[in-house]
Amino acid sequence: MVCSIVGLGLMGGSFGLAMRDYFEKIIGIDHNENHCKEAINLGLVDEIGDLKSIEISDVVILAIPVKGIIKILNDISKLNIKSNLTIIDFGSTKKSIIDSCPKNIRKNLVASHPMAGTEYSGPSAAIADLYTNKVMVVCNIEESGKEQRKVAIDIFNKLKMHIKYMDANEHDRHAAFISHMPHIVSFSIANAVLKQEDKEHIVALAAGGFRDMSRLAKSNPHMWRDIFSENKKNLLDSIEAFKSELKKAKEMIENDKWDELEEWMKMGNNLHKIM
Amino acid sequence: MVCSIVGLGLMGGSFGLAMRDYFEKIIGIDHNENHCKEAINLGLVDEIGDLKSIEISDVVILAIPVKGIIKILNDISKLNIKSNLTIIDFGSTKKSIIDSCPKNIRKNLVASHPMAGTEYSGPSAAIADLYTNKVMVVCNIEESGKEQRKVAIDIFNKLKMHIKYMDANEHDRHAAFISHMPHIVSFSIANAVLKQEDKEHIVALAAGGFRDMSRLAKSNPHMWRDIFSENKKNLLDSIEAFKSELKKAKEMIENDKWDELEEWMKMGNNLHKIM
Numbered sequence A, B: 001m002v003c004s005i006v007g008l009g010l011m012g013g014s015f016g017l018a019m020r021d022y023f024e025k026i027i028g029i030d031h032n033e034n035h036c037k038e039a040i041n042l043g044l045v046d047e048i049g050d051l052k053s054i055e056i057s058d059v060v061i062l063a064i065p066v067k068g069i070i071k072i073l074n075d076i077s078k079l080n081i082k083s084n085l086t087i088i089d090f091g092s093t094k095k096s097i098i099d100s101c102p103k104n105i106r107k108n109l110v111a112s113h114p115m116a117g118t119e120y121s122g123p124s125a126a127i128a129d130l131y132t133n134k135v136m137v138v139c140n141i142e143e144s145g146k147e148q149r150k151v152a153i154d155i156f157n158k159l160k161m162h163i164k165y166m167d168a169n170e171h172d173r174h175a176a177f178i179s180h181m182p183h184i185v186s187f188s189i190a191n192a193v194l195k196q197e198d199k200e201h202i203v204a205l206a207a208g209g210f211r212d213m214s215r216l217a218k219s220n221p222h223m224w225r226d227i228f229s230e231n232k233k234n235l236l237d238s239i240e241a242f243k244s245e246l247k248k249a250k251e252m253i254e255n256d257k258w259d260e261l262e263e264w265m266k267m268g269n270n271l272h273k274i275m
Helices: A010-019 A033-041 A051-056 A066-076 A095-100 A103-108 A146-158 A168-194 A199-203 A208-218 A221-230 A232-254 A258-269 B010-019 B033-041 B051-056 B066-076 B095-100 B103-108 B146-158 B168-194 B199-203 B208-218 B221-230 B232-254 B258-269
Strands: A002-006 A025-029 A059-062 A086-089 A109-114 A135-139 A162-166 B002-006 B025-029 B059-062 B086-089 B109-114 B135-139 B162-166
Touching (some): A002 A010, A025 A051, A066 A086, A066 A095, A086 A146, A095 A109, A095 A168, A103 A109, A162 A168, A168 A199, A208 B168, A208 B208, A221 A232, A232 B168, A232 B232, B025 B033, B025 B051, B095 B109, B095 B168, B103 B109, B109 B146, B109 B168, B168 B208, B168 B232, B221 B232
Parallel strands (some): A059 A086, B059 B086
Antiparallel strands (some): B109 B135
């Protein structure tokens, strides 16, 4: 099988690294020429191609932002693709992608979201085990073709991923809570500290806890603005849910309700029983 | 030298593990009998003693909550201690401890705060390298005796810690930003998710980012209520600073100000340049 990867950043590059032996050939496609050169130098793909390469592909991985995925699905719908082509998109939100997918290639698409990543980006951030033991969410699988489902599942198994099936709306809501809101929170912590006059002295005391809480604030702003805008409603809902807890805590602290605060923290401890 | 450790939890236990060879003898002191048994079984200390053991000690480590430290300093001030006794407290806030330290033992006290810890507690959580390469904040050192300073610094060097000297007020403010507020934030994230009807489905998607952001919500509620109440004013200030950033982000998202949001995130990226 020939595989094309559109987008040679952390996600696409890591996919290439992990799957070089699985495919006969992996073709990389990226607007960014430096990314293409890097991907070849790092051995993430066998060769560089363009949109036309998709016509000779059996599998296409779309590892670019959601807006780009929506656009390229439209382009692909006009190509002379193999009828059994499997298109797997790695978009961070799923509903807008599925809703806008051209009908003639809907069965080709397996709408997926790997719950994997690091705070780094670009081809040089690619790591071979990025996907190992991580969750792959697959949305609205009943709308994908039978053959395409099988190809995608084989690939996810090869990557040693745990597949979870989900409705696209449900996915987008969950992703807001598990990923998008925590990113906003981490950036808020970073900026709150950076606004302090003695910021250098503050961060000099940073230990593991602060490093964890501020790690996501290293993430790529350009990439995340798109994710946030794509999932605006769910993101605002999850921020609201978070704010309501923060407000409770703040009021308990202000009013010296330490017993209540302790109970509230005990509730929080329970998260790790279900995780 | 004989060393007593008051409090055989994560902090005191880890100190014992790391320093067994440095002292002639380490005596453990803890109200909790199970902790005492565990500490002996785990080899954290040589023997178990009581308050009176401090009279034969050259060094005392106070690894208990701030309220307990304030109380025991008062008890120690009435004992027949060696005149050159070095008391090192590991309290999470420093001003209230220093302010309430009885005058007759003020020179014996080296008020310190190791910027180290894990989300676990109790003797079984002790690890030998907890302090290695971590920051030890030492407050108002000019009020400690010359000999006590030397003993404390030798111990911190032996632990391979980086010593930072600081005024107690400054320490308490910084600790709020670097540790106390992030704990409240982490508990707020945990509780926000736990309030959702489909919480199990949400956490099924958890990857590294969410695990980092929710790790501090595993912390011991009883211990943390005291830290929060001791540092109430600074904590509320730091929560306010955080809330103000969160509010900005939320408004930019609501009003589709994606360019501004991207700039705000780019600012956040700068944290890691100074950390």
